[in-house]
Amino acid sequence: MAQIRLECVSKQFGTAQVVRDVDLDIADGEFMVLLGPSGCGKSTLLRLIAGLETPSAGRILLGGEDITRTSPRQRDVAMVFQSYALYPHLTVAKNIGFPLRARGRSKDEIGERIRAVASALGLQNHLDRRPAQLSGGQRQRVALARAMVRDPGAFLMDEPLSNLDAALRSATRTELIDLHRRLGSTFLYVTHDQVEAMTMATRIALLNNGRIEQVGTPTELYDTPRSTFVAAFLGAPPMNLFDATVIVRAGELHLVADGVDVPLGLPADSATGPQKVTAGIRPERLRLRGADARLRGVVTASENLGSEEIVHVTVGGTVIRVRALRPVPAQIGDAAALCVDPADIQLFDSTTGRRLVWHRLHEHEASSRDASLSVA
Numbered sequence: 001m002a003q004i005r006l007e008c009v010s011k012q013f014g015t016a017q018v019v020r021d022v023d024l025d026i027a028d029g030e031f032m033v034l035l036g037p038s039g040c041g042k043s044t045l046l047r048l049i050a051g052l053e054t055p056s057a058g059r060i061l062l063g064g065e066d067i068t069r070t071s072p073r074q075r076d077v078a079m080v081f082q083s084y085a086l087y088p089h090l091t092v093a094k095n096i097g098f099p100l101r102a103r104g105r106s107k108d109e110i111g112e113r114i115r116a117v118a119s120a121l122g123l124q125n126h127l128d129r130r131p132a133q134l135s136g137g138q139r140q141r142v143a144l145a146r147a148m149v150r151d152p153g154a155f156l157m158d159e160p161l162s163n164l165d166a167a168l169r170s171a172t173r174t175e176l177i178d179l180h181r182r183l184g185s186t187f188l189y190v191t192h193d194q195v196e197a198m199t200m201a202t203r204i205a206l207l208n209n210g211r212i213e214q215v216g217t218p219t220e221l222y223d224t225p226r227s228t229f230v231a232a233f234l235g236a237p238p239m240n241l242f243d244a245t246v247i248v249r250a251g252e253l254h255l256v257a258d259g260v261d262v263p264l265g266l267p268a269d270s271a272t273g274p275q276k277v278t279a280g281i282r283p284e285r286l287r288l289r290g291a292d293a294r295l296r297g298v299v300t301a302s303e304n305l306g307s308e309e310i311v312h313v314t315v316g317g318t319v320i321r322v323r324a325l326r327p328v329p330a331q332i333g334d335a336a337a338l339c340v341d342p343a344d345i346q347l348f349d350s351t352t353g354r355r356l357v358w359h360r361l362h363e364h365e366a367s368s369r370d371a372s373l374s375v376a
């Protein structure tokens with residue numbers, strides 16, 4: 001079993017707090033992606049699990065066993081580095097077999113494992129070459145093969161695709177998904193690339209400044225982000241976020257801002273006061289045409305993506321991006337009236353950035369309900 005558990009793990013380098021109180025459970029056989037901007041502590045977290053760094057506080061468990069102080073070699077994990085870290089003077093075969101030789105396995109066993117792993121990754125015809133004679137994609141496979149050769153319970157991968165060109169990256173993503181399915185091992189994969197995370201992960205842990213912001217399936221993070229940070233990190237372009245106020249009008253809640261007036265379709269107690277919020281709408285949830293215009297502005301720019309267009313509409317002082325199929329019935333300088341389904345509007349606390357949900361405070365006999373905003 002190779003489930004990985006982090007309990008309140010922190011790491012400090014001098015006075016710099018790089019990983020902060022991280023709790024994370026990675027199930028056996030899961031493909032977990034650690035996602036986050038550059039410098040948020042992803043590599044450090046991976047190196048802590050590999051044993052290449054020691055936590056300042058907290059515990060790390062592998063298969064239920066405390067490995068916080070276990071040497072890297074004694075851990076049933078294998079690491080694949082961004083730089084591949086191949087030995088340039090050794091052949092592909094010797095590079096792949098290195099972890100087994102280091103553990104004193106027999107020549108026969110080593111030869112057999114090298115052949116098996118090399119053929120699984122399509123490297124069988126390159127075994128006598130040296131890394132310099134391989135393409136970037138082939139080097140990346142050798143690094144993977146070297147990790148696979150010991151048949152570890154868990155693979156730790158640090159941005160393994162970042163040195164590949166776009167076409168090869170996309171092909172290799174598919175191969176990694178397939179490899180994960182065939183091996184059934186636990187994958188913990190670090191990247192700053194949301195596309196890699198969305199396409200490969202069974203679950204994503206999104207890191208922000210050393211802390212976990214949200215853990216969930218790609219769909220959960222995309223559809224119900226717990227904070228404006230998550231909302232703004234996922235999606236290209238990301239979720240539109242703007243300051244607005246929730247007010248009560250004729251017993252119903254409305255979202256209003258300069259150029260914005262949307263009935264939220266929710267009943268309100270008259271005691272509910274105006275509340276400042278950050279509103280969020282995904283660009284693909286806005287329509288340039290429709291019966292009920294809710295956001296009014298002017299088209300100020302547009303980006304042609306070939307199949308689609310990203311239309312920039314300035315509403316109040318804010319640029320709202322709309323993803324629309326081409327051809328788009330709007331030109332720069334045109335007035336734009338945008339439609340949105342109230343269910344596609346997300347609300348966040350304007351101070352903390354935390355997601356707000358509609359919470360029923362009281363159930364009355366007559367089934368009228370008091371609604372109130374509360375932090376998720």
Ligand SMILES: Nc1ncnc2c1ncn2[C@@H]1O[C@H](COP(=O)(O)OP(=O)(O)O)[C@@H](O)[C@H]1O
Pocket residue numbers: 013016018036037038039040041042043044045
């Ligand atoms: N050995 C180290 N000594 C001091 N600071 C470090 C060390 N390793 C990483 N850091 C710092 O910790 C922060 C997080 O680094 P890292 O884990 O590499 O981030 P990421 O992989 O998310 O880009 C960075 O500010 C980095 O400079």
Ligand SMILES: [Mg+2]
Pocket residue numbers: 042043044
């Ligand atoms: Mg890194």
